[in-house]
Amino acid sequence: MWRGRYRCLQGETGLELVVAGDDPADLTASFRFHALTTNPSVPSGRFLMTGALTGSTLAMKQFRWVDAPPGYIMVDITATITDKHLAGTVTGPGCTDITLDRS
Helix, strand or coil: CCEEEEEECCCEEEEEEEEECCCCCEEEEEEEECCCEEEEECCCCEEEEEEEEEEEEEEEEEEEEEECCCCCCEEEEEEEECCCEEEEEEEEECCEEEEEEEE
């Protein structure tokens, strides 16, 4: 379980990313986003992802909605893992960075 924040058009958004799989080349993830006190108008939602960990680089691509709020789209992420920290980019309209810590 990774927890933290990412930024897209809606502003800074809370995120819980749960990555699973025994084979680093074949991973799945749950991308659950939610409002923060600094940006309380963000709805909650969740989608599934597929991807891989190559060295310290995690690359995950959108797969399927589980809970889609109106007007939102799924995104992809590419990030570097260092110990218990994950930082990188979010690929989607108006998206920039992602910063998560392992919990």
